[in-house]
Amino acid sequence: MKPTSSAPTHMVLLSESSMQSKMLANLMADRLQLECKLTDNTNQIAHLFSGDQNLLLIDTQHFDLTALRALLQNLQSKVSRLVVALFNVIPSSEQEHLAEWPQVKGLFYLNADHNQLLKGLQSLVAGHLWLPRQVANQLVEQNRRPPMDSGSRQMLTRRELQIMELLADGATNLQIAEALFVSEHTIKSHLYNVFKKIDVKNRLQACNWARNNI
Incomplete structure (x- = not known):
């Protein structure tokens, strides 16, 4: 796959404030060599990013679809250099449609382990997409329209x-x-x-x- 953008230099993990989430944030920071911040407050997200390319990893288990759509819409207008990845996504659920947002470059299902997550995030940091084949195919078909005149x-x-x-x-x-x-x-x-x-x-x-x- 071709690179999509310059590599992120900062990362924010949006998840519940728990020991498991803190351990995951520390693991990502160590393995990806990024400054990583953990928050459970969607209202703080835009203020946590720097002016450089940023990576946002969202735990979809802890936020409903309405809140996530509102967050992505808000970030689209406020943070220009952003790569979003979703994890703990339920296969064949409405959550998959969040991949339609242009900032969303990665999606990981609920059964993905830490090794798969790290491999995918490393690909995103390198500037590539990381989407399940099913989701990628849906996006291609959805956007295959005759040219507008x-x-x-x-x-x-x-x-x-x-x-x-x-x-x-x-x-x-x-x-x-x-x-x-x-x-x-x-x-x-x-x-x-x-x-x-x-x-x-x-x-x-x-x-x-x-x-x-x-």
């Missing part, structure tokens, strides 16, 4: 184009509403119409469309 862009109103530009930059609905001086409900209505016009099913697909067409 200029007509798709022309279907959108000026306001819808403004919204999509902000969406592509990682802004939340509330941030878009504040930037355009309208209500959050209005933004949701616009996005609902845009999704139908450009034939996408979720926010991530819409972001990818915007980056390729606007």
Whole structure:
């Protein structure tokens, strides 16, 4: 696999505050030769990273999907140089869909042992992807769409184009509403119409469309 980016120099482990997690953080720091910090507070994450390339390892057992999606969305707009890896992921579960986020470069299932985790993280540090074949295949199929023509862009109103530009930059609905001086409900209505016009099913697909067409 081709390298995806420059190597991370700092790492944050997002997991419960336990002796096992502390031992894992120490092991990762020693084996990967990275400065490693442990936290169980999703609100602190963005403040723990340096200006260099960073690696975030998330224990999905201790956070629900809603919280993880909100975290990834927040980090997308606040931390530009970030590689995210998920571990303790339940196979064939909704957790696998978190790999759709562009920062997520690695995913490890619940049955992965420390040796497998270390091997995968070493690959991520080297700038490669580490995704199970099943997840990688799903991502490829999901994004295999015919090339968009200029007509798709022309279907959108000026306001819808403004919204999509902000969406592509990682802004939340509330941030878009504040930037355009309208209500959050209005933004949701616009996005609902845009999704139908450009034939996408979720926010991530819409972001990818915007980056390729606007």
